[in-house]
Amino acid sequence: MAREKRDFLLAGVGGQGTILASDILVEVGLASGYDVKKSEVHGMAQRGGSVESQVRWGDKVYSPTIESGTADFLIGFEMLEAARWVDFVKPGADVIVNRYRIAPPSVNSGEARYPEEVDITRLLETRAGRVMWVDATKEASALGNAALAGVILLGLLAAELEMEAQVWLTVIERLVPPRFVQLNLDAFRLGFGMVR
């Protein structure tokens, strides 16, 4: 039976863990019986620049990148980066944003201003059906490691997708280094429990 396609865009700043999160996401798609593809760009972008990963689930996926204006989900690891990709999502898409700021150089030097949360929400709402703000980095730091923010966001996404947690937990156990598995499972469950 044909299933609805699911296109996910993960946006953040180099070093925030978007690659691991997108690896988990694409493996979950494969384990759930979808055809899948994933795209990311390495190199210059890793040096603290904007980074983005794209994950696609579908009956048959051709392009590894999503067509602008058609992404079903935007997962922003950082507020400004979420805003930067707003035109990539389809009207009515779900947007999950980590309430976390990393100031770019022009903001640090005082030449530019970091947009206010209320303005970013306004911008995202021009296309998104729903904007969910999460203090993922704060929650992750409380768990003991800010890098767990991505897995918290995935937990929330999994709940939003109304999927069973088990397939995600199995993939996380497989992809994460053994000594970090328990922390990551805890982080996922934390995010999973956030949806009402």
Next chain:
Amino acid sequence: MKKLLSGNEAIAYGAYEAGCRFAVGYPGTPSTEILQNFVKYPGVYGEWAPNEKVALDVAVGMSFAIERAFVTMKHVGLNVASDSLFSAVHTGVRGGLMVVTADDPGHHSSQNEQDNRQYGKFAKLPVIEPADSAEAAAYVAAAMDVSERWSTPVLFRSTTRLSHSRSPVEYPETLEVRGAPHERVKYVREPSKQIPLPVNARRMHREIEQRLLDIAAWAETSPLNRIEPGDTRLGIVASGMAYQYAREVFPDATFLKIGLAYPLPRQLFHALAGMVDRVVVIEELDPFYEEHIRLLGIDVVGKDVFPLCGEFSVEVVRRSAVEGGLLDSAGGNGSHAVRSSVRSSAAGAATSTAVAESPASETATVDIPLPPRPPMLCPGCSHRGVFYVLQRLRAVVFGDIGCYTLGALPPLNATHTCGPMGASVGMAHGVDKVGVKDRTVAVIGDSTFFHSGMAPLVNIVTNGGVSTTIVVDNSVTAMTGHQTNPGTGRTLMGQESPAIHIENVAKALGCQKVDVIDPYDLKNTRKVLTDHLDSETPSVVIVRAPCILHTRERHPAPVVDTDICDACGQCLHIGCAPIMNRGDHVEIDALLCVGCDYCVEVCTKGAIVSRRATEEGGA
């Protein structure tokens, strides 16, 4: 089982499955991970060469010794290796020889976006181009077969999107372990085939031309090229990633999917033209297939509709198709609007979220300026100190290829040219010879110095030059992800090897004035650089400090005394991400900071206080 592999992982797996046990390369995005993944397979051997030309020569030797071998590089690396490529086409091969070129449409991490399919025509060798990871794995075996059947190297073309995207590949539950490399191999001498003296080369040229005709005949029926029947109004010719984008935009059209990009078939194109109303070529970068098809007398839609420059995407193909009248804007497979993207690139210019060229279906727009987030030198990077000093000395800096190219960006603005690998040293000498009396200096990294910085240094010495060369030496090839190089003291296979010290090389090449300095000591860096820049002899300064991203060295972040700090901006000039301007003082983000203390050194007011002394047990 299905396993998700990146294009690069798939090429490595395909090579192993094709019985290839030897590989050589030089790191370069997006090709680097091919070799790194290949050496994880049992019983294989791989090495990083100091440059792509050496890599290809080594692989040719492996092929001459009757082993299948491959060599990996980014697209511009093939320019460096091109002399050897042309030669190998003449001498032919014994063991299969595959040259992997990873092209970079869209300039994700390169200085140009040259289309290396053109090398097929220029150097006269077959070019194979896969379109996803499964094809990448399978086509390596085809490349090896073609190479051995026609005694020719084969060019294997990937692109950034293929190399760095993941898709499913059929993968064995348990890997079949192949034999270890031979202990003793006897060389089979055949000089008339392996020495392109004119007397032999004239014959070789005729053989090459015949070989191309033979492969072109095979291309008519080769499984690498396939017609996918569909709606006969449009017949689309495409390969690689462009095929995937075109498939989404034209799900029902007839396709001629090209896997053998050169030499191209003739009958197959005529067959396609006979089946459909209109032939459309959708190819990234150059009109490579289009020119061939036009020469066959077939009318096509191509670069008159689809862009010559930049990376394709589904939206680029759709927008072009709509504008070119090949598709209704509301038609195709989606009712969504075709819109132009407004997000800034990673290296990007300033952007706003104003939506351009939106059709009427768009919702309201909100116009908020979004500050760009360009890549920058890492917090704690040793290069920062060198560029800070050079900026203070008002030096004219001839830069090179590596992380340190980022020294050109604000607020450092300390690099004024960047040529191809190794160009800095030759360029500085040229400028000096003309009589420019500014303080001029070449800045080159350790790996780039070994790649192609040594010959221009010899040139300075032998031609009475006076230029200064700074080698920023972190003893690893950092930009591409910390690969080993001749200065590292370790090989790709993880063996210890003699580390070659650049100060010894510089002295051996005839430079009398050579110093090694620690860049974190800014006062001494300034003193030594001033001395070298003002001296009238060829000189080399080796700035040695490990890559902080590699060693993960960390110290406590310094603290700002807000009573003293008046936000004068001195520390902001070093362009370090954790230092934030809070209006009347600066603040240092302790999470991002690695405690290099450059800011402590540049603060003239003593407002930034080091906390290294508080470290337990020291550093």
